[in-house]
Amino acid sequence: MITQWMMADIEQLRDQGLYRRLRVMSSPQGREVIVDGKRALNFCSNNYLGLADDPHIVDAAAGAMREYGFGAGASRLVSGHMPPHQELEADIAKLKSASSCLVFNSGYAANCGIIPALYGRRDIIFSDKLNHASIVDGAMLSRAEFKRYPHADMQALEEGLKKEGPYRRRLIVTDSVFSMDGDRAPLGEIVALARRYDAAVMVDEAHGFGVLGPHGGGLIEELDLGKHIDIQMGTLSKAAGCAGGYVCGAEALKMSLVNYARSFIYTTAMPPALAVAARCAVRMIHDAHYGGQRRRTLKENADYVRQGLKAMGWDTMHSSTCIIPILIKDPGAAMAMSDQLLEKGIFIQAIRPPTVPKDSARLRITVMATHTRSELDHLLSSMKSLG
Numbered sequence: 001m002i003t004q005w006m007m008a009d010i011e012q013l014r015d016q017g018l019y020r021r022l023r024v025m026s027s028p029q030g031r032e033v034i035v036d037g038k039r040a041l042n043f044c045s046n047n048y049l050g051l052a053d054d055p056h057i058v059d060a061a062a063g064a065m066r067e068y069g070f071g072a073g074a075s076r077l078v079s080g081h082m083p084p085h086q087e088l089e090a091d092i093a094k095l096k097s098a099s100s101c102l103v104f105n106s107g108y109a110a111n112c113g114i115i116p117a118l119y120g121r122r123d124i125i126f127s128d129k130l131n132h133a134s135i136v137d138g139a140m141l142s143r144a145e146f147k148r149y150p151h152a153d154m155q156a157l158e159e160g161l162k163k164e165g166p167y168r169r170r171l172i173v174t175d176s177v178f179s180m181d182g183d184r185a186p187l188g189e190i191v192a193l194a195r196r197y198d199a200a201v202m203v204d205e206a207h208g209f210g211v212l213g214p215h216g217g218g219l220i221e222e223l224d225l226g227k228h229i230d231i232q233m234g235t236l237s238k239a240a241g242c243a244g245g246y247v248c249g250a251e252a253l254k255m256s257l258v259n260y261a262r263s264f265i266y267t268t269a270m271p272p273a274l275a276v277a278a279r280c281a282v283r284m285i286h287d288a289h290y291g292g293q294r295r296r297t298l299k300e301n302a303d304y305v306r307q308g309l310k311a312m313g314w315d316t317m318h319s320s321t322c323i324i325p326i327l328i329k330d331p332g333a334a335m336a337m338s339d340q341l342l343e344k345g346i347f348i349q350a351i352r353p354p355t356v357p358k359d360s361a362r363l364r365i366t367v368m369a370t371h372t373r374s375e376l377d378h379l380l381s382s383m384k385s386l387g
Ligand SMILES: *Cc1c(COP(=O)(O)O)cnc(C)c1O
Pocket: 106, 107, 108, 109, 111, 132, 134, 175, 179, 204, 206, 207, 235, 236, 237, 243, 244, 245
């Protein structure tokens, strides 16, 4: 019976405080949610700008469903490629000032498709230790040699790049904003090393897109490095409030991926209504008035919470964005705190290994542009009562 070894394994997870279960959200993904039947302020959503239930986006999707139906019916290369896909890609490329854009069905699918499409057995990939699991999985699928350097350690990266080897191509890949730590990658230094040692650079902007840069183009735009980053990947599932992944770069990159990325080729196209909704979100992000205002409010909210937590003595690690970890270390303790906070009407998930390194379990707070000052104060006073 397979249930026997499964249950034995699950018991072990429970003993270690590592067992995970699903919670039901019976409301839109707003600042306030109903979680397992209880009303709570939401501090664990990636819906940073509040676009996930924005009425403009909902209307755009509803209109598109009436025009195109729901399912795309086939993969993009067979008969599923429609004007909404084309227009979404054009608008992302415009926002990113890139020559081309290709959309995947998720950020996960993008990373699992891009890396093996371009790199293989004769190549080497340098990857930050804290990069997202989808980058690790993409690199594994590629069968290239996979070297992980300690988080943001440029000396270690340079040592690795210096070593001669029989490699055909070299790639450095990094998150721009680290999803569990909320700090920024040293992109300028990575670009300089890549030039010196003839490597390509791939950046995952899952948590930068929509949030950073004057037009929401991400950390790459904030640092004005667009011309130097060969593969600019991101998602439409976080700040854009929709679902999907994108990659921007040279026209040749798009042509290669259309021909070789298996997670693009062997899957049904994104539903056209989703592409229309995502395009609407991208345009709102790009808009200086709408997107710019939300980005400013988001930054103010995040700075307010981070400063408040630090003043109480909590360890917010190296966070400099709207992702604010509170380091607890022990997974059981982090879980207990998450439960206590929910009792007080504050929803914050405990993040435990293997999502984060051993002994670094944490509460991971994500702030949204739509949170009000009094909601942020409620969060801070609840954290105070725990401390
Ligand atoms: C969330 C995330 C992804 C996956 O994106 P989805 O669109 O949710 O599949 C990829 N990379 C990073 C860094 C992420 O945080």
